[in-house]
Amino acid sequence: MKLPPVLTIAGSDSSGGAGLQADLKTFTVLGAYGMSVVTALTAQNTRAVTKILPVPPDFVQAQLEAVWADIPPQAIKTGMLAHAGIIQVVRGFLLQRAYGVPLVVDPVLVAASGARLLDAEAEAALLELCAHATVVTPNLPEAAALAGLPEPQSEAEALQLGKHLAHAYPQPYWVIKGGHASWEKHTVTSWVFRAGKLVQRHVQARLSLSKPPHGTGCTLASAVAALLAQGASVSIAIEEGLDFVHRALQAADPSLGQAATVLNPLGARPCLQP
Numbered sequence: 084m085k086l087p088p089v090l091t092i093a094g095s096d097s098s099g100g101a102g103l104q105a106d107l108k109t110f111t112v113l114g115a116y117g118m119s120v121v122t123a124l125t126a127q128n129t130r131a132v133t134k135i136l137p138v139p140p141d142f143v144q145a146q147l148e149a150v151w152a153d154i155p156p157q158a159i160k161t162g163m164l165a166h167a168g169i170i171q172v173v174r175g176f177l178l179q180r181a182y183g184v185p186l187v188v189d190p191v192l193v194a195a196s197g198a199r200l201l202d203a204e205a206e207a208a209l210l211e212l213c214a215h216a217t218v219v220t221p222n223l224p225e226a227a228a229l230a231g232l233p234e235p236q237s238e239a240e241a242l243q244l245g246k247h248l249a250h251a252y253p254q255p256y257w258v259i260k261g262g263h264a265s266w267e268k269h270t271v272t273s274w275v276f277r278a279g280k281l282v283q284r285h286v287q288a289r290l291s292l293s294k295p296p297h298g299t300g301c302t303l304a305s306a307v308a309a310l311l312a313q314g315a316s317v318s319i320a321i322e323e324g325l326d327f328v329h330r331a332l333q334a335a336d337p338s339l340g341q342a343a344t345v346l347n348p349l350g351a352r353p354c355l356q357p
Contacts, residue, residue: 086116087312088154091305092147092173093162094123094135094191100345101298106160106305112348113309113327118154120146122173123165129297129340137165140172147176158312159184160305161212163191166201170208178215185311188216188255189304193224216255218317220304223263237266241274242281250279256317258307258325262299273325275318283318287329296332297343303328327351 089110096102103119110117122143126134150156159181164170177186190209192201201209210229213219223241227234230248235241245259261272267289275283306327310320327348334350 086114087157087309088118089115089158089160089305089309089312090118090120090150090156091160091162091308092120092122092143092164093160093189093301094125094165095121096298097124097126098128098340098345100129100340100343101301102162105298105301105346105348106162108348109302109305109327110309112352113306113313115158115309115312116154118150118156120150122169123163125163129294129343129345131342135165137169140168143169144172144176147173147180151180156181156184156312158187158308160187160189160308162189162301162304163200164205164209164212167205167208170205170212174208174212174215177212185217185308186215187218187220187304187308187311188213189300190219190221190225190229191300193222193228199228210252213255214252217311218258218304218307218321219252219255220258220260220300220307222260222300226257226259235264238264238272245274245276245281246279249276253278256282256321258303258321260300260303262296275321283321285322285325287325290329290332292332292335292344293337294340294342294344296335296346297340298346299328299332302331302346302348 091103091106093103107117124136249257257276259274273285306324307320330351331346331348334347335344
């Protein structure tokens with residue numbers, strides 16, 4: 084059985100619901116060989132993040148060098164990159180050593196509370212990384228932060244936001260996730276833009292959850308990366324990635340996590356695996 088190697092460059096979630104733990108679960112379920120470069124350690128659970136310890140940039144570099152020396156990945160996913168120094172190391176390494184390898188960027192820069200997680204220098208560095216990506220997967224608050232615009236209050240404003248980002252940075256496919264859309268009560272719409280234009284629109288039923296979801300962004304980006312590594316087109320990888328997250332939420336065990344719903348990637352496998 085051939086296992087395409089896929090790399091996550093992300094922070095650790097000690098509760099296992101998001102971060103590189105969610106990424107590795109998703110890679111495995113989708114038939115890829117998961118590897119990780121750790122950018123930050125977090126002390127967190129579904130209720131709160133209590134402490135963050137960024138990894139020194141030179142150690143991030145050492146992890147990247149070790150991976151490439153033995154098992155070069157066929158797709159890469161980035162998540163929490165913590166600060167500008169780490170982002171610059173990752174961007175510089177990938178531009179030099181991973182040209183042509185599919186790159187999925189989950190731009191982690193807005194906390195669930197709405198607080199910004201990166202300073203201005205780091206946000207600028209993150210945008211430079213996004214410019215070279217294959218796919219970028221921001222939610223609405225993250226997309227607004229990247230564009231320097233207010234968060235959309237209607238679908239028309241969300242479309243303007245997506246077109247703005249895709250015009251300013253035309254190379255990647257921008258997947259704007261609509262889970263935060265205040266105007267949608269029974270559905271969740273995700274929009275895909277490229278080169279300033281809307282190219283795909285995905286509408287899913289909004290699930291009735293007793294607790295808000297945790298780890299959906301990590302799971303989507305890692306699913307897209309795993310599918311790209313297996314040769315799926317970008318449009319198919321995005322569509323199946325969104326469906327995978329939806330099924331993983333449907334299969335969630337509500338007894339896990341006091342304050343959030345953690346996904347069950349294993350429960351999404353039958354619909355995607357032959």
